Amino acid sequence: MQSTVISPSILSANFAKLGEEVDNVLKAGADWVHFDVMDNHYVPNLTIGPMVCEALRKHGVTAPIDVHLMVEPVDRIIPDFASAGASLISFHPEASSHVHRTIQLIKSSGCKAGLVLNPATPLSVLDWVLEDLDMVLLMSVNPGFGGQSFIPSTLAKISAVRSMIDATGLPIRLEIDGGVKIDNIAEIAAAGADTFVAGSAIFNAPPYEDVISRMKEEVARVRG
Ligand code: DX5
Ligand code: ZN
DSSP states (O other), rough: OOOOEEEGGGSSSSSGGHHHHHHHHTTTTTTEEEEEEBBBSSSBBBBHHHHHHHHHHHHHHOOOOEEEEEEEOGHHHHHHHHHHOOOOEEGGGGGOOOOEEEEEHHTTTEEEEEEEEEOOEEEGGGGGTTGGSEEEESSSSSOOOOSSOTTHHHHHHHHHHHHOOOHSSSSOEEESSSSSSSHHHHHHHHHHHEEEESHHHHSSSSSSHHHHHHHHHHHHHHHO
């Protein structure tokens, strides 16, 4: 079983003091930093790019940076994120013309590779590539904005992907992104997730250590 990871989404952080926000959330017990990249094309919002990732590394952030690309096309920007210090890079199959090639590009750039499934994306996109992935990211909201509500049908999808991952016998992570809160993280973990993104639940409810420790307690109740 993969260890539990809490990956706060900096989409809900105060961008005017991003370095301090990231330091604080890591000091509060976060494991990774979830870095949402939006292009006003694949999704109707615009956020941050490789320069900001590099700035966080120069600021002294050593924790894994979990880059979630919501951009189209995907391949052009991957080497830039790898040299900016990204640890994992996840992308949406709908935004890449050649999903297998994009996965290989991420890995050959020295990063771990994740594939992101939107709420309506069928699990068949995992056929033939699952064993090449380091992580499957299931969206539990439609991508583009923080603060949306968790879509309940995601729970059944998590269980289905859990079974697919277990059948490979490989250490592939299962991450959930969107509407994750203290009061639903236990059922998300029980369905089979091991990696949890939370933006508004953490950054809109300081002190961060209280939220993160309560989330970890909830997960530990069901994962042990
Ligand atoms: C949405 C982003 C999420 C978002 C989650 O497109 O991928 O990472 O920040 O925010 P919350 O946790 O507020 O739903
Ligand atoms: Zn995200």
